[in-house]
């Protein structure tokens with residue numbers, strides 16, 4: 200059809216399932232887009248899918264036609280784990296989502312609140328540095344992956360629930376891993392409703408139900424603890440996100456009554472959306488810097504020059520570290536934590552001369568856009584310098600760099616995320632000199648990715664540290 204963007208041939212029945220649904224689909228789609236162009240059509244079984252792979256087209260759908268491209272495809276696993284779309288991330292686009300988004304923006308993710316978590320971030324980063332110092336004294340290697348995952352977890356759980364998960368930590372970790380797998384599994388019922396029994400036979404439905412129930416018990420317990428202790432009346436503790444959500448239950452100005460299910464659904468978004476993405480950014484940044492020792496040195500000189508012998512980089516100082524911030528942007532350009540953003544059209548739309556029908560699934564390939572040779576010089580190279588004296592930022596206005604998405608559905612947690620990522624990275628660079636473990640060179644460092652929702656480094660990043668200060 201000449202009205203439709205071009206694309207690779209679809210197979211009978213499954214369509215382009217093999218290209219769209221595999222552990223590195225962002226890479227296979229990026230390669231296909233080099234042949235078929237920045238707007239490409241495929242089929243997921245019988246459903247049409249539009250893949251967007253250039254900054255110019257991302258701007259068309261996230262700015263010019265944002266109101267048409269702001270729905271999300273509705274899939275079984277997401278609906279189940281989001282209490283049937285009572286959350287923000289998977290809610291159907293419409294008045295409910297708008298109100299929920301407003302509530303979250305005003306009450307949960309505003310910049311005042313992001314700032315109020317500063318003491319939590321600073322004390323947890325400091326705690327992590329202490330642990331690493333312990334390993335240094337014992338001449339032990341540092342598992343950066345583990346250190347950063349544990350940091351991201353603790354910070355998000357303290358921000359959200361006001362406490363660590365404590366004894367539940369490993370159980371919550373396992374639940375999160377399982378949720379990630381369930382989010383990215385292929386459900387026959389999503390594409391062939393009449394064959395839904397297949398998902399029962401494979402055990403997926405049972406696993407989904409179990410994961411949902413276990414998370415539900417966990418949220419319920421934490422909610423009860425918050426209510427029982429009358430915590431919100433204690434003035435010596437800063438309000439966590441759950442306190443903020445609980446207060447909304449009796450707010451007459453809201454367009455709907457906030458129930459425990461709404462609250463649990465939003466908690467799910469934060470727990471699954473925030474922790475891993477934050478951690479991945481720091482781990483990849485350290486990996487890139489280890490592979491590029493001159494850039495590592497430059498980043499370390501910047502932070503050490505600024506902070507001197509004070510011993511810790513605080514959040515005011517972070518704002519001065521333009522090279523370190525450029526390292527974060529460059530990392531997110533090359534290894535965006537969420538390489539593909541799913542959207543769906545709500546109406547027919549003309550796009551670049553093509554007709555895109557309503558209810559088309561849209562995949563914005565953030566990974567491909569970050570490597571678009573039309574906008575990025577030496578696109579494959581890790582070069583933070585490209586962001587020095589550049590106005591390109593991560594706030595969703597520069598469509599060549601959209602690791603947090605853009606438009607009305609953009610990530611609302613961007614300030615909370617960057618605050619954690621930058622503080623952790625700056626302190627790792629300031630406090631230690633990093634080397635490969637004995638007998639290894641930086642060429643042995645791989646960039647392999649684990650299949651899943653977040654683009655995680657597959658093999659743990661283990662390094663030797665020498666204390667600088």
Ligand code: HEM
Pocket residue numbers: 287288289300468469472473474476477480535536537540541601602603604605606607608609610611612613615616617620
């Ligand atoms: C480095 C860390 C993070 C990255 C890379 C990231 C990335 C993203 C992306 C790409 C989207 C989809 C945006 C779109 O459709 O245009 C998104 C949505 C979302 N993110 Fe994040 N995120 C991060 C951290 C966080 C944090 C810390 C929170 C909460 C505290 C959060 C909460 C959400 C929510 C609730 C949505 C759904 C918004 C909606 O559909 O209206 N994220 N995120």
